[in-house]
Amino acid sequence: MRLDVVTIFPEYLEPLNVSLVGKARARGQLNVHVHDLRSWTYDRHHTVDDTPYGGGPGMVMKTGPWGDALDSVLADGYETGSREPALIVPTPSGRPFTQELAVHLSERPWLIFTPARYEGIDRRVVDEYAARMPVYEVSIGDYVLAGGEAAVLVVTEAVARLLPGVLGNAESHRDDSFAPGAMAGLLEGPVYTKPPVWRDRGIPEVLLSGHHGKIARWRRDEALRRTTANRPDLIERCAPEAFDKKDREMLSVLGWEPDPAGEPYGRFWRRTDGVEE
Numbered sequence: 001m002r003l004d005v006v007t008i009f010p011e012y013l014e015p016l017n018v019s020l021v022g023k024a025r026a027r028g029q030l031n032v033h034v035h036d037l038r039s040w041t042y043d044r045h046h047t048v049d050d051t052p053y054g055g056g057p058g059m060v061m062k063t064g065p066w067g068d069a070l071d072s073v074l075a076d077g078y079e080t081g082s083r084e085p086a087l088i089v090p091t092p093s094g095r096p097f098t099q100e101l102a103v104h105l106s107e108r109p110w111l112i113f114t115p116a117r118y119e120g121i122d123r124r125v126v127d128e129y130a131a132r133m134p135v136y137e138v139s140i141g142d143y144v145l146a147g148g149e150a151a152v153l154v155v156t157e158a159v160a161r162l163l164p165g166v167l168g169n170a171e172s173h174r175d176d177s178f179a180p181g182a183m184a185g186l187l188e189g190p191v192y193t194k195p196p197v198w199r200d201r202g203i204p205e206v207l208l209s210g211h212h213g214k215i216a217r218w219r220r221d222e223a224l225r226r227t228t229a230n231r232p233d234l235i236e237r238c239a240p241e242a243f244d245k246k247d248r249e250m251l252s253v254l255g256w257e258p259d260p261a262g263e264p265y266g267r268f269w270r271r272t273d274g275v276e277e
Helices: 010-017 019-026 063-079 099-106 123-130 149-160 212-230 232-237 245-253
Strands: 002-007 031-036 085-096 110-113 135-139 256-258 268-270
Touching: 002 010, 002 063, 002 149, 010 019, 010 031, 010 149, 019 031, 019 149, 031 063, 063 085, 063 110, 063 123, 085 099, 085 123, 085 149, 099 135, 099 149, 110 149, 123 135, 135 149, 212 232, 212 245, 245 256
Parallel strands: 002 031, 002 110, 085 110, 085 135
Antiparallel strands: 256 268
16 A cells, blocks of 8 residues: 655654554555655745635645645656555544544555645645545544644554554454444453453453353443443444344343334434433
């Protein structure tokens, strides 16, 4: 996979040299290029922004530097054999970045990131390149950052760890929170390691039982419990058929039952007289 990042703060992307992403780069699994947007400015002050049309506070990033930069990145990529680019635009106005989207992006051969600053990039830049390639406007949360570089790091790490060979154990991400399959829409439960007792705190006995079926059921129940406590909205969105008989029994204990009127739409509603809050 090839990754290109165009930014006015290249140093912000230094974490791409460490940990799993750095190792993937060293092994040649990721081909990462970080570009300084100011390299495509032609005035003495290397200006990349201007006042917004229509007035208002803040500044808007200009079309000229972005257009020249992206044209140059695309030309270089095509010359070196890259194919099927996709533009990733980090923005609080974008679609939520999810594990499902991370899986989708991990299957693409070339991602180009455009982390903005100030009030964002002139909209015409996004519209121009949307006519040439898929564009994903993504948000990593319902908050606003000073710039999109942190979002680039988040998306890159989420995507890179899904590439074949990046994780030491290829099955490591199967039971992650939100992972496609059994964990879709659920949070992973608590985990434990040695020693069996620490500061008078033990671990659940089932984990020492060696009974794989009981351990799997405990982990599933804990996932349901944690999701109910921290992200009840995920339970509400799950289709009823996503839960087996044992799941439904646990959900009932936790204060849930299917909404017959909402079942065709995959909705659950929460009982107010549930056993646990």
